[in-house]
Amino acid sequence: MTSTTRPMRADAARNRAKVLEVAYETFAAEGLAVPIDEIARRAGVGPGTVYRHFPTKEVLFQAVIEDRVRSIVERAHQLLAADPGTALFEFLREMVRTAAADHGIADALAGYGVDLDAAAPGAEAAFLGVMEEMLAAAQRAGTVRPDVGGPEVKALMTVCKSTDRYGDGIAERVAEIIVDGLRSAR
Amino acid sequence: MTSTTRPMRADAARNRAKVLEVAYETFAAEGLAVPIDEIARRAGVGPGTVYRHFPTKEVLFQAVIEDRVRSIVERAHQLLAADPGTALFEFLREMVRTAAADHGIADALAGYGVDLDAAAPGAEAAFLGVMEEMLAAAQRAGTVRPDVGGPEVKALMTVCKSTDRYGDGIAERVAEIIVDGLRSAR
Amino acid sequence: MTSTTRPMRADAARNRAKVLEVAYETFAAEGLAVPIDEIARRAGVGPGTVYRHFPTKEVLFQAVIEDRVRSIVERAHQLLAADPGTALFEFLREMVRTAAADHGIADALAGYGVDLDAAAPGAEAAFLGVMEEMLAAAQRAGTVRPDVGGPEVKALMTVCKSTDRYGDGIAERVAEIIVDGLRSAR
Amino acid sequence: MTSTTRPMRADAARNRAKVLEVAYETFAAEGLAVPIDEIARRAGVGPGTVYRHFPTKEVLFQAVIEDRVRSIVERAHQLLAADPGTALFEFLREMVRTAAADHGIADALAGYGVDLDAAAPGAEAAFLGVMEEMLAAAQRAGTVRPDVGGPEVKALMTVCKSTDRYGDGIAERVAEIIVDGLRSAR
DNA sequence: GATGAATGAGTCTTCATTCAT
DNA sequence: AATGAATGAAGACTCATTCAT
Numbered sequence: 001m002t003s004t005t006r007p008m009r010a011d012a013a014r015n016r017a018k019v020l021e022v023a024y025e026t027f028a029a030e031g032l033a034v035p036i037d038e039i040a041r042r043a044g045v046g047p048g049t050v051y052r053h054f055p056t057k058e059v060l061f062q063a064v065i066e067d068r069v070r071s072i073v074e075r076a077h078q079l080l081a082a083d084p085g086t087a088l089f090e091f092l093r094e095m096v097r098t099a100a101a102d103h104g105i106a107d108a109l110a111g112y113g114v115d116l117d118a119a120a121p122g123a124e125a126a127f128l129g130v131m132e133e134m135l136a137a138a139q140r141a142g143t144v145r146p147d148v149g150g151p152e153v154k155a156l157m158t159v160c161k162s163t164d165r166y167g168d169g170i171a172e173r174v175a176e177i178i179v180d181g182l183r184s185a186r
Numbered sequence: 187m188t189s190t191t192r193p194m195r196a197d198a199a200r201n202r203a204k205v206l207e208v209a210y211e212t213f214a215a216e217g218l219a220v221p222i223d224e225i226a227r228r229a230g231v232g233p234g235t236v237y238r239h240f241p242t243k244e245v246l247f248q249a250v251i252e253d254r255v256r257s258i259v260e261r262a263h264q265l266l267a268a269d270p271g272t273a274l275f276e277f278l279r280e281m282v283r284t285a286a287a288d289h290g291i292a293d294a295l296a297g298y299g300v301d302l303d304a305a306a307p308g309a310e311a312a313f314l315g316v317m318e319e320m321l322a323a324a325q326r327a328g329t330v331r332p333d334v335g336g337p338e339v340k341a342l343m344t345v346c347k348s349t350d351r352y353g354d355g356i357a358e359r360v361a362e363i364i365v366d367g368l369r370s371a372r
Numbered sequence: 373m374t375s376t377t378r379p380m381r382a383d384a385a386r387n388r389a390k391v392l393e394v395a396y397e398t399f400a401a402e403g404l405a406v407p408i409d410e411i412a413r414r415a416g417v418g419p420g421t422v423y424r425h426f427p428t429k430e431v432l433f434q435a436v437i438e439d440r441v442r443s444i445v446e447r448a449h450q451l452l453a454a455d456p457g458t459a460l461f462e463f464l465r466e467m468v469r470t471a472a473a474d475h476g477i478a479d480a481l482a483g484y485g486v487d488l489d490a491a492a493p494g495a496e497a498a499f500l501g502v503m504e505e506m507l508a509a510a511q512r513a514g515t516v517r518p519d520v521g522g523p524e525v526k527a528l529m530t531v532c533k534s535t536d537r538y539g540d541g542i543a544e545r546v547a548e549i550i551v552d553g554l555r556s557a558r
Numbered sequence: 559m560t561s562t563t564r565p566m567r568a569d570a571a572r573n574r575a576k577v578l579e580v581a582y583e584t585f586a587a588e589g590l591a592v593p594i595d596e597i598a599r600r601a602g603v604g605p606g607t608v609y610r611h612f613p614t615k616e617v618l619f620q621a622v623i624e625d626r627v628r629s630i631v632e633r634a635h636q637l638l639a640a641d642p643g644t645a646l647f648e649f650l651r652e653m654v655r656t657a658a659a660d661h662g663i664a665d666a667l668a669g670y671g672v673d674l675d676a677a678a679p680g681a682e683a684a685f686l687g688v689m690e691e692m693l694a695a696a697q698r699a700g701t702v703r704p705d706v707g708g709p710e711v712k713a714l715m716t717v718c719k720s721t722d723r724y725g726d727g728i729a730e731r732v733a734e735i736i737v738d739g740l741r742s743a744r
Numbered sequence: 745g746a747t748g749a750a751t752g753a754g755t756c757t758t759c760a761t762t763c764a765t
Numbered sequence: 766a767a768t769g770a771a772t773g774a775a776g777a778c779t780c781a782t783t784c785a786t
Contacts, residue, residue: 520735
């Protein structure tokens, strides 16, 4: 899979990356209703260029999600490797801390008119995958009560995504409440 | 012009109520992107009629929120009157259970492109108001740890909006995790 | 079928008719590439109005064809009623004479990117229908040789559509050549 | 700039020929609306290469027509040399038989949005030229009635473009009807 | 010379809102 | 008051053409 298609020209790759980045920030900050033309403008390219790389607004959106989920999953693997027993807690805390930038995406994920499975099939599975790995590891380590499953944790994740709107320090405290709720009975 | 609030004609009142109801269901089920024409159609009126009662889509949306928040706040007051110590927990459980139907609204509350303060100023204040009453009551009763505040609880509320997607029983377990996290150390 | 749907409002009917007429003239004169906005402008309405009556450019085009074919078929029936033996010849002559206005349509019909069966299913069948009636009548009357069929005549029809570009009188002579070719051996 | 017509590099000439051929087939099969990018793709070159040889879509189209008309005219000259009395009839028959492949072109010749005189001035004159030579020869030989002129024959030519749609054998019979119409009274 | 990425004007279509009936 | 037709400003997307590589 390394090279069935020749590597993209340098300028094209730069543009593609720039568009993806701008789209991420823009969707995150202003929601999915932002016109493609606006994203193009902010990326410093013509609308046609956006369409060359992402033939549909939907596709652009999927690419943004995939990109984002990929990096989240990567981080989860690092945490897991570092300390299986606390990875899940730490992950939850980090999600809370970095949630701000992901808002538009999270809402979109939760929202209507966007089918995540359709938008990024691999992405959701991968995300659920690590999450369950982290959960299982924590339960083996005895740090998380045994009666919770992946779906519960996933649902709790979404809380993290909403905390930054409430002022400094709230996010951390919310994370601790959830972590406490998950903790094995003392 | 003689009276600012001449009582609305009976059929007009009925239309207003019908539109509000349909708008609630529709926004909840399909999000804010649904055209006004579609809401009019489902309500069995012409688009002009929608605009007579709600001069703007934005205004219609605010009305939907206010209506919804009002009934949530009412319910909270009932729970508070019945048992101050458990009202918050019970309220959280109910929110989780009924979240499914409120998705559109919940997203909107959490969402971008909609400024809730602007959309329904009184509504948000009233909501935060009861929530803090419930929290204070619970803390007085010793059922909730003293180091959480209204904002944390509000943030936790938003989790409700995502739980219905994960299958039967998940919602309840999520509610219990949160409740456990909030509970005073035993 | 007279009134499952209530009769269209007078102004709406007028607009619909005006758009159809303008679309006919415009497609005929300038081809299918003309923007809808242009047709709207010439009809003195907004583009939205065109789309209210014809939800797609394709649909507008179909409507134009159907309308045109309907009147052609009507005329054929009149000729047939008046004199079965000469109806076909007369019809051919009239087609030649009025061809100018139909050019764009004829080309479109003959052209690519337009599937007549799809565009106006009933229309083509109706047209072929009368044409074969006229042909059969003429053959019964002995004015047309017996070894030609509907398809040949239909093909010949298209010649008629192309004659107006060659100057005065040409059209008539072309019609006569075809009529002579069709005539029973003398 | 030293020479206005330096001989084209071999690969360039090959590209030019390939593009012209593909453009001919594509326009013929799918009409003028096909994007240049598509033609480039089918010809196995980049769009830039198409533009190097044909600075405009219009120019490419003209080149296609000219190329096509040139070969038609050549064929007519052969027929004329072989038998002046029957050349026109034979030519008509061949046009009918080969019309299928020429549709896009025929439409274009007949069509709107394309001014053939402008598109390929020499081409049309040359075509009319041989046609009138064939006609005159036939009339001198007494095989064609004397009251027809070039324009009538040209108009009749256009029938060719429509015959292939009607099934096997129709084209031949249509050609015979026209030939009979043109024939001197026996 | 060839390539294919970028451009951006132009097209179809939707939908919030206004207004004649 | 209600209706639903009309409006027109956007927005998604296409494609002829130019230009950097």
